[in-house]
Amino acid sequence: MKGLASMKVTLKTLALLFIPLAMAVGQEDLGKQLSKVAGINARNYIGSFLSGLGADLNSGFYHSADLHDVLGFDIGVKVGAVMVKDEDKVYDFVMPDEIQYGAFRLRAGVDYDKIIAGSPTVVGSKTGKEVRGKPGSVAAGQLLFTTPGGFDLKWLPLAAPQASLGLPLGIEVILRFIPTVSLPEDAGKINFVGFGVRHDLDQYIPMFPVDVAVHFMSQKLTLTDNADQKILTGTGTALGIEVSKSLALLTLYGGYQFVEKSKWEIEPYTFSDISTGTSVRVDGFSIEGANTSRFHAGIRFLLAFINVHADYSFATQPVFTAGVGISIR
Numbered sequence: 001m002k003g004l005a006s007m008k009v010t011l012k013t014l015a016l017l018f019i020p021l022a023m024a025v026g027q028e029d030l031g032k033q034l035s036k037v038a039g040i041n042a043r044n045y046i047g048s049f050l051s052g053l054g055a056d057l058n059s060g061f062y063h064s065a066d067l068h069d070v071l072g073f074d075i076g077v078k079v080g081a082v083m084v085k086d087e088d089k090v091y092d093f094v095m096p097d098e099i100q101y102g103a104f105r106l107r108a109g110v111d112y113d114k115i116i117a118g119s120p121t122v123v124g125s126k127t128g129k130e131v132r133g134k135p136g137s138v139a140a141g142q143l144l145f146t147t148p149g150g151f152d153l154k155w156l157p158l159a160a161p162q163a164s165l166g167l168p169l170g171i172e173v174i175l176r177f178i179p180t181v182s183l184p185e186d187a188g189k190i191n192f193v194g195f196g197v198r199h200d201l202d203q204y205i206p207m208f209p210v211d212v213a214v215h216f217m218s219q220k221l222t223l224t225d226n227a228d229q230k231i232l233t234g235t236g237t238a239l240g241i242e243v244s245k246s247l248a249l250l251t252l253y254g255g256y257q258f259v260e261k262s263k264w265e266i267e268p269y270t271f272s273d274i275s276t277g278t279s280v281r282v283d284g285f286s287i288e289g290a291n292t293s294r295f296h297a298g299i300r301f302l303l304a305f306i307n308v309h310a311d312y313s314f315a316t317q318p319v320f321t322a323g324v325g326i327s328i329r
Contacts, residue, residue, distance in 0.1 A: 036148045038271045038282045041093055044267070045148060047287050048088035049156065050121040050234070052317055056080035056158035056288030057219055057236035058155025060321040061174060062298040063245035063309035064251050067200045068166030068329060076307070076325015081157040082317050089124035091264065092117050096275035099141050111137035111143055122151040122152035131182035139216045143276055160194070162325075170200030176219060188226060194219030194236070201241075211244045234264045234287075253311070254297035260315075262289030302327065 036046050082164070093116040097108050108114040112131055119129045128147040133139030160176045167173060176194035184329030196217035202208040221234040242255030263289045271282040298311025298321070306325045313319040 014181070035270055035272050035279075037093075038273075042266075043285060043287065044091040044093075044121065045119075046122050048084075049153075049182040050232075050264040050312055050320045051262070051289045052082035052084070052088075052123075052156040053158055054234065054236060054264065055082050055291045055315065055317040055319050056156060056312075057160075057221065057234065057262055058217070058238040058257070058260050058289075058291070058322055059313065059319045060311075061196060061215055061217050061238070062198065062213075062242055062253070062306060063298065063311075063323060064246070064253055065202075065213040065242045065255070066246065066251075066328065066329075067170060067172045067198060067211075067213055070166050070168055072166040072329045074162070074307070074325055074327045076162060076323050076327075078160045078162050078321060078323040079157055080154045080160070080319050080321045082319050083155055084123045084153055088289070089121055089150070090118045091121055093119035093129065095145070096273075098275040099144065099274045101133075101142075101144065104138050104191070106137065106139055106144070110134070111139060111193075113306070114148045119147040121236065122150050123153040123156070125149060128209050162323075164198075168251070170212075172198040172200075172215065174198065174215075176203035179197065182226070188231060189224050191222045191224075192219070209245075211246075212241070214241050215239070216288075230267050232264055232266050236262045249302055251302065251309075252301040253300065253309075254295070257294045257296070257313075260289075260291050260293055262291070263287070292316075294319075297322075 034042065034046070036055055059080035068144040082328050095108050095112060095114050095116060099106050104263040106112060110225060111133055111246050113134070116129045116131055130143055130148045132143040133142045134142060161178060163175045165173050174196035176192065178190065178192040180189050180303050182189050194217060196215060198213050198215040201212040202210070217238045219236040223231045225231055237259070239259035240255055240257035242253060244251055244253035266284045267277070268281055268284045272279050292315045294315035296311050296313040298309055300307055300309035305326055310322040313321070
């Protein structure tokens with residue numbers, strides 16, 4: 001029983017690193033904010049956030065191209081973090097052509113501005129932009145609408161518990177897994193699973209001076225509310241090649257991920273339409289990650305069976321990745 005309780009605590013601790021995700025799509029916070037946007041506004045509001053998490057998802061698969069011997073293994077935790085750029089914090093919110101204001105129909109460009117520049121995205125300012133009636137309008141100076149606020153995030157971290165196992169023929173399998181657990185702050189529940197395989201290439205080249213391997217990884221992350229209604233699903237796929245060179249306790253590694261994809265599916269939700277003053281159910285939509293490939297380089301320290309590693313990815317959305325674990329070669 002103590003072991004089971006300890007595992008639950010560990011999973012809760014890992015779930016803490018999903019807080020930015022929970023904030024952005026959890027039922028109490030961004031569920032309310034997302035209800036203010038639809039169409040192009042919804043995509044622009046949440047797009048950079050989900051693209052960043054997709055980059056995190058496709059990170060940290062290895063820390064050496066020297067694969068495990070048969071039944072050798074790694075167990076550890078990987079944490080990827082995308083630094084939020086200033087340009088990802090704002091977008092141009094597009095107001096509808098007309099909105100209802102009491103008994104009046106107000107028109108964009110005449111009674112209020114059509115484009116609300118500098119509106120915060122999910123990762124931007126906590127304070128949304130106010131839309132007020134223009135001078136000469138029946139609603140002059142009146143607050144008509146406030147665009148959704150963000151959560152003022154500087155980094156987008158994502159944690160992934162990972163285990164690797166060596167098999168015959170220079171093959172290694174990778175598993176990432178978090179069973180369904182409740183997130184902090186009643187922000188919903190998360191489930192995460194990923195499976196991958198790596199293959200040793202330098203075994204075919206006698207006396208080759210560096211280790212070389214290839215990898216393939218597929219992952220899926222699902223977030224639901226506390227009533228088990230699905231909010232979003234994220235998937236990641238990566239295919240790449242890596243090299244490494246060990247020098248005593250130090251290993252230098254790097255590689256090129258020549259295929260990288262991430263995609264997030266947002267489920268249908270209720271939208272408060274200010275053009276009609278009603279709430280309507282709108283279709284869900286999908287967001288694809290900005291990264292399609294990446295170079296990365298890193299360093300690992302192996303002290304007995306404890307390994308600590310970190311790397312940096314050069315890509316459209318750069319990712320810092322770090323990890324710690326137990327390694328039995």
